[in-house]
Amino acid sequence: MEKVVSRHFDQENSHSFINYLKDNGYRAARKALTQMTPASVIDEVKKSNLRGLGGAGFPTGVKWSFIPQASPKPKYLVVNGDEGEPGTFKDKYILQQDPHALIEGIIITCYAIGSHKAYVYVRGEYEKPLQALLTAVEEAYKAGFLGQAVMGSEFDIDVVVHQGAGAYICGEETALLESLEGKKGFPRLKPPFPAVVGLFGCPTVINNVETIACVAPIINKGAEWFAKLGCEKNGGNRLFCVSGHVHKPGVYELPNGTTLRAIIYEHAGGVLNGNKLKAVIPGGISAPILTPDQIDVKMDFDSLKAIGTMAGSGGIIVMDETTDMVWAAMIAARFYANESCGQCSPCREGSGWAYRNIKRIYEGTARPYDLKNLAGIVNNIGGNTICPFGDALTMCVGSYISKFRSEFENKIKERVCPI
Amino acid sequence: MFSAEYLQELDKITAKYEQKRAALLPVLHYVQHKEGLISQDAEQNIAEYLEISVVHVHEVVSFYHLFHQTKKGQYHFSVCQTTACALRGGEQIIEHLKERLGITPGQTTPDGKFSLSVVECLGACEIAPVMQGNKEYIGCLNKKKIDEIIDKNK
Known part of the structure; x- marks a missing residue:
């Protein structure tokens, strides 16, 4: 299988400028700037079926085409490296092991959308990836690949690397824009969409790190090549992050459409200690949980959506037969309670209620009606908030209750507290 | 107020942003790195420097998990x-x-x-x-x- 985004990861000094240049580095950027029009770059990315790999899976080329070119305002590219979805750790590898791949993607994307400034938002805890990217940006400036008249063209591009400060919600694109403007990360109402009113009120494209890292290979080898790597409407490979009860946790680059079973058993070495599989989260904690009878699903945006879950950020968390699913639901609910930004009351209050409710069930102090209450709380958050965080809570926690209901009921029956 | 040397560093940071106030996060990172925490005095100074209200600085400091107002252990x-x-x-x-x-x-x-x-x-x-x-x-x-x-x- 041909590796794309992770092709340099195993090489010694994979992050270095020299190493990147050796492998046709920055050739795609030069090709785009000197031989292609912005419209033909967008066309190529559309044809490649590249989709947003941060989690939403929106077709990248289509997103770029929403930028109103006639607008007199400056246009911005914002790269989302605020990787925080539990179970996800792929962008860290790109930033740390191959930062020049990201920078080359930024150059091409900026050219395509007519932007002269890009911000890369790196999550605050990622100190090493941040330093690797800062060094790479400096090297690119010195080489004339960033700055004024990039690569001898007439196109200027500035890149600012912005360090986050530890708030999960800033991975949501409009919260990220607020954060970049120096505010707390409260998501914005859409519409207006960022393509029209984004950073500093200007047209803005926001793409995930992995998405942008795919752009240079597409320009180098062509849309058709990239589309063929994946499956229908899901071009290319994905970096799948596997963790939890598996023998070999790690990042695996595999074609879109690889089955979940193959990822767990062939690539990640199977379930720990030869135990039976009990449950698996297919795309970061917000993706509804799957049961062992569902793992022949193809891992792409459309196939996962068809079975009621989502491909999300590519974070696969495996749970074996020893896992207490009420406990696992409690940990997920605690995450949402701790990370709710507090802007919308259904989410701010509901996330805490849901957590405390599950905690009571887990600890044996539940009241008989707690499970009914819990479903009521969880189902009244999603759809009633500004951003998808509330929906994620509803989908995630709701899936534990619906798929492992008997475990919740048994806990209440066994250890219910006298009223 | 911040020392002249300090201000020079902060000017370098804010120069990268379209609006001075947008540089609040990197400025807070810099101050916390230097002082080990964000004190109330620092909030005041940052507000004056970025020409924003103290309460805005404080709400940002308290929103983000990585900023802290008490000293951590070594x-x-x-x-x-x-x-x-x-x-x-x-x-x-x-x-x-x-x-x-x-x-x-x-x-x-x-x-x-x-x-x-x-x-x-x-x-x-x-x-x-x-x-x-x-x-x-x-x-x-x-x-x-x-x-x-x-x-x-x-």
């Missing part, structure tokens, strides 16, 4: 409690740390040497259970590893 444990780490024994690591240090999350030992935070996913689930020791990621934690870190930093 060695600060930030241990992950989210799903992937919990599945690999994260809870036992947190319990062991509480026992060894004699403090609960959010506290610092009386001698100021250690402090403990429990945090959500650090984005390093492949080496779960994982923590940050000051800023360094340390993974595949077990009780022995924790004991060694404590002994080394005593």
